[in-house]
Amino acid sequence: MEDCIFCKIINKEIPSEIVYEDEEVIAFKDINPAAPIHILVVPKKHIETLLDVTKEDGKLISHIYEVINKIAIDNGFSKQGFRVIANCGKDSGQEVMHIHFHILGGKKLGDKIVG
Numbered sequence: 001m002e003d004c005i006f007c008k009i010i011n012k013e014i015p016s017e018i019v020y021e022d023e024e025v026i027a028f029k030d031i032n033p034a035a036p037i038h039i040l041v042v043p044k045k046h047i048e049t050l051l052d053v054t055k056e057d058g059k060l061i062s063h064i065y066e067v068i069n070k071i072a073i074d075n076g077f078s079k080q081g082f083r084v085i086a087n088c089g090k091d092s093g094q095e096v097m098h099i100h101f102h103i104l105g106g107k108k109l110g111d112k113i114v115g
Helices: 005-010 055-074
Strands: 018-021 025-029 037-043 082-085 101-105
Touching: 005 025, 005 037, 018 055, 025 055, 037 055, 055 101
Parallel strands: none
Antiparallel strands: 018 025, 025 037, 037 101, 082 101
């Protein structure tokens, strides 16, 4: 998508602080963090919302969760715990219409849901 900010980050048209990248996924620090650790994990395939995920995307979604685990372990916050959030649609707080997963950690997280 031409105007998708995440596609521009994937294509290196917009700089970001990348913490992980492979052929299917990119992960980078959120520019407006809601916690001391706030990383976005984004598939390189443009999928607008979770409602647009198909059966064929099953391996990609599984891979995303493997990447989330790797990031938590490699960055030393897996044992303390972390939260993963995926918003779906504008009313949920999804601001960029390209699915992405928020990893939040680095402090005790309360009941407030952020995204």
